[in-house]
Amino acid sequence: MINNFPYGKAPFWLLVMAIVSSVLLIAVSKKASERPDLILVTFTGAHYDAYRQAIPRFEREHHVKVDVELTHWSSLQSRLQNAILANTDVPDLVEMLEGSLGYFTRGPLADVGLIDLTDKIHAEGIDHRVVASRFSLWTTQGRNYGIPHDVHPVMLAYRRDIIEQLGINVNDLDTWDKFVEVGRRITKDKDGDGVIDQYMIDLPYGGSWGLILLLLQKGGQLFDKDGNVAFDSEDTAQVMQWYLHQTRSKEKIATDCGATQLLMKSMSDGLALFFITPDWRSRAYELDMPNLAGKMALMPMPAWTQGGRRTSVWGGTGLVITKRTKHPELAWELAKYLYFDKQELGQRYKKTNIIPPFKEAWDLPEFSVPNRFYSNQPIGKLYAALAPETPPTYSAAVDGLARASLDQAYSRSAEYYAVNGDAGLLGKIRAELKQSANRVREMVERDKVFHREDTP
Amino acid sequence: MSRAEPPKTKGAAPYLFLMPYLLLTAVFFVYPFINAVVLTFYRTNGPRSRVFIGLDNFRYLLSDATFHTALWNTTIFAIASVCLQLPLSMALALLLNRGNDRVKGFFRLVLFSPNLVGQIFVGILFSVLFTPRYGLINRTLQSLIGWGLEERWLSNPKLVMPAIILTSLWLWVGFNMVYFLAALQGVDKSLEEAARIDGANNWQVFWHVTLPSMRHVVVFVVIMSIIGSYQLFELPVALLNSTSGFGPDNSGLTVITYLRSVAFQSGDLGLGSAVGWVVAVIIFAISVLQIRVTKVVED
Numbered sequence: 001m002i003n004n005f006p007y008g009k010a011p012f013w014l015l016v017m018a019i020v021s022s023v024l025l026i027a028v029s030k031k032a033s034e035r036p037d038l039i040l041v042t043f044t045g046a047h048y049d050a051y052r053q054a055i056p057r058f059e060r061e062h063h064v065k066v067d068v069e070l071t072h073w074s075s076l077q078s079r080l081q082n083a084i085l086a087n088t089d090v091p092d093l094v095e096m097l098e099g100s101l102g103y104f105t106r107g108p109l110a111d112v113g114l115i116d117l118t119d120k121i122h123a124e125g126i127d128h129r130v131v132a133s134r135f136s137l138w139t140t141q142g143r144n145y146g147i148p149h150d151v152h153p154v155m156l157a158y159r160r161d162i163i164e165q166l167g168i169n170v171n172d173l174d175t176w177d178k179f180v181e182v183g184r185r186i187t188k189d190k191d192g193d194g195v196i197d198q199y200m201i202d203l204p205y206g207g208s209w210g211l212i213l214l215l216l217q218k219g220g221q222l223f224d225k226d227g228n229v230a231f232d233s234e235d236t237a238q239v240m241q242w243y244l245h246q247t248r249s250k251e252k253i254a255t256d257c258g259a260t261q262l263l264m265k266s267m268s269d270g271l272a273l274f275f276i277t278p279d280w281r282s283r284a285y286e287l288d289m290p291n292l293a294g295k296m297a298l299m300p301m302p303a304w305t306q307g308g309r310r311t312s313v314w315g316g317t318g319l320v321i322t323k324r325t326k327h328p329e330l331a332w333e334l335a336k337y338l339y340f341d342k343q344e345l346g347q348r349y350k351k352t353n354i355i356p357p358f359k360e361a362w363d364l365p366e367f368s369v370p371n372r373f374y375s376n377q378p379i380g381k382l383y384a385a386l387a388p389e390t391p392p393t394y395s396a397a398v399d400g401l402a403r404a405s406l407d408q409a410y411s412r413s414a415e416y417y418a419v420n421g422d423a424g425l426l427g428k429i430r431a432e433l434k435q436s437a438n439r440v441r442e443m444v445e446r447d448k449v450f451h452r453e454d455t456p
Numbered sequence: 457m458s459r460a461e462p463p464k465t466k467g468a469a470p471y472l473f474l475m476p477y478l479l480l481t482a483v484f485f486v487y488p489f490i491n492a493v494v495l496t497f498y499r500t501n502g503p504r505s506r507v508f509i510g511l512d513n514f515r516y517l518l519s520d521a522t523f524h525t526a527l528w529n530t531t532i533f534a535i536a537s538v539c540l541q542l543p544l545s546m547a548l549a550l551l552l553n554r555g556n557d558r559v560k561g562f563f564r565l566v567l568f569s570p571n572l573v574g575q576i577f578v579g580i581l582f583s584v585l586f587t588p589r590y591g592l593i594n595r596t597l598q599s600l601i602g603w604g605l606e607e608r609w610l611s612n613p614k615l616v617m618p619a620i621i622l623t624s625l626w627l628w629v630g631f632n633m634v635y636f637l638a639a640l641q642g643v644d645k646s647l648e649e650a651a652r653i654d655g656a657n658n659w660q661v662f663w664h665v666t667l668p669s670m671r672h673v674v675v676f677v678v679i680m681s682i683i684g685s686y687q688l689f690e691l692p693v694a695l696l697n698s699t700s701g702f703g704p705d706n707s708g709l710t711v712i713t714y715l716r717s718v719a720f721q722s723g724d725l726g727l728g729s730a731v732g733w734v735v736a737v738i739i740f741a742i743s744v745l746q747i748r749v750t751k752v753v754e755d
Contacts, residue, residue, distance in 0.1 A: 085501075085502040108501065111501055206704050258588075400721055407705075
């Protein structure tokens with residue numbers, strides 16, 4: 001047969017390969033078309049595991065099939081937005097990371113591929129049952145496109161064993177001034193080799209999340225509630241100056257312990273004694289450093305002023321429903337089930353330490369259980385007590401650029417500080433902040449070529 | 457067994473067999489190429505919405521300090537590639553060219569192997585090696601010269617580019633060495649011997665005989681290194697992961713990282729295309745210049 005093919009052997013095999021590939025392609029696409037009723041995509045392994053356990057009950061109660069998929073947050077953002085804009089298949093529900101809503105709601109209104117949930121949230125009274133500040137991440141132009149998964153209040157985790165040996169009463173550390181005063185005393189080179197081997201606190205060297213978190217605690221913001229760039233404020237300048245003193249001066253009290261294994265090593269070695277710890281991070285310590293069980297404890301963050309806010313916020317996840325879903329009502333039911341079902345939330349807290357924004361859940365017994373790792377403190381209660389104080393955080397399309405620009409202003413101010421010290425530092429910080437903020441504003445202006453019907 | 461006689465009239469058959477190639481080329485090369493030109497005149501919101509803005513994307517690039525930083529960083533990296541990487545590759549190739557075949561084969565594999573694992577892996581590996589206090593590089597420096605234990609290679613703007621260049625040396629020196637080694641093996645030994653008989657020392661033999669004999673490979677490697685340098689992306693992104701490859705004060709930002717940021721994170725495919733064309737023009741200009749200079753030297 002091959003020998004009788006009129007164009008020779010090679011074209012024959014090319015033809016065979018083309019036919020086989022086409023058949024395979026058709027077979028695969030047919031299999032792919034057997035879609036479940038709902039597909040939910042998340043970017044955290046902990047949520048993925050929790051939802052896979054929770055969803056069978058929902059499937060039984062609603063007689064539907066739901067798939068949960070796990071992906072990386074960075075690919076989720078660009079791929080999902082491009083899939084929405086290119087009209088290709090997208091999941092029905094997606095968990096998003098803080099700061100990403102602006103990315104999905106930029107451009108013309110027709111390009112927004114998410115369902116506006118504002119009316120549903122108000123009609124069902126959800127806005128009164130959830131920590132109000134947490135809706136800010138999922139709101140743009142006054143419309144709400146997502147529901148918050150968490151509160152992520154921040155506390156300080158500390159090496160209780162070492163702190164007690166040093167005779168420090170953490171109850172006295174209620175302001176940052178007092179914290180710094182003690183920090184200068186205990187930050188030292190213990191073995192005399194010229195290298196400091198005990199610091200008071202872990203803070204990132206490049207600013208980054210540490211700077212933003214402290215800024216939020218003080219009342220500052222990257223964006224105001226209308227999405228305008230707001231980080232060139234006096235609050236930011238003050239926090240930046242304070243941060244430079246604590247991380248770069250001769251009297252510094254902070255070191256950068258990094259993340260993952262490096263953080264574990266630093267924590268175990270006692271390189272730093274206090275660690276900024278939102279609820280989600282508290283669980284990571286438990287899992288990664290069982291050797292520190294019973295040696296750690298939590299305390300509220302020191303306030304900027306006496307009696308001021310004792311917490312901040314770091315991170316945030318929310319659930320959105322895409323416009324292309326064929327079952328918007330079912331998707332809404334699943335969203336409520338996963339985020340507001342008390343039974344599910346209690347179970348999930350036990351596995352993640354994450355405080356849900358749904359206030360009614362905080363009375364569940366799971367939140368009062370003493371935690372052995374944190375010296376038997378009922379950490380759920382501690383975090384929940386701080387949850388209503390968490391500052392709001394607002395989102396804009398240029399969120400990533402704003403964060404990078406803030407870090408750039410910090411980096412340039414740090415270079416100035418290394419050469420000139422405190423002389424003229426605050427003025428330099430203000431100028432750098434203004435320049436960085438203006439660059440972000442310029443990018444916002446460029447986006448205005450797209451007319452928004454919902455923009456005044 | 458005789459092959460079937462092809463029919464005299466081929467008809468549409470040859471075109472049908474060519475169709476997959478033509479189709480793929482049209483879809484994945486010709487259309488994107490034309491579209492990339494068209495897009496430079498638009499401001500886009502991802503792939504759907506676009507507004508015609510004329511030459512504004514190029515105007516923006518001319519005034520954008522971040523793009524200038526990216527261009528500067530990339531140029532510094534390209535210069536370092538040519539001035540540090542290639543001499544090192546050449547030195548290693550000359551060294552290996554003297555050994556016997558077994559030794560040559562072993563070291564060729566050892567020096568080439570970093571390239572097998574890829575830039576992402578190397579970036580992650582070096583981000584651990586550069587770790588302050590606990591990293592191998594910092595600890596080694598501290599024990600050798602009493603400095604470096606707490607140096608923040610990836611957080612200090614002044615040290616970021618040296619860190620990227622150091623990492624790239626480990627990655628690429630062995631790769632380029634293989635080209636030079638192959639070229640060295642093709643050099644006419646009788647010419648080198650004749651030069652030595654005429655009294656030339658090792659350096660003179662290398663400079664006047666060996667190097668000119670392998671000039672085509674050298675030009676090729678230099679051009680490829682420059683092109684590769686202007687396309688640098690994965691390495692800084694993996695190395696400076698916490699700042700999305702930008703580094704503190706954009707000290708590790710390259711042109712392609714900038715392109716990725718504006719096109720795929722900010723959604724402006726028009727500006728991204730404009731960046732792509734600027735890079736293409738730069739690479740083209742440098743390559744033409746390089747070839748002309750080589751020709752002048754040859755003449």
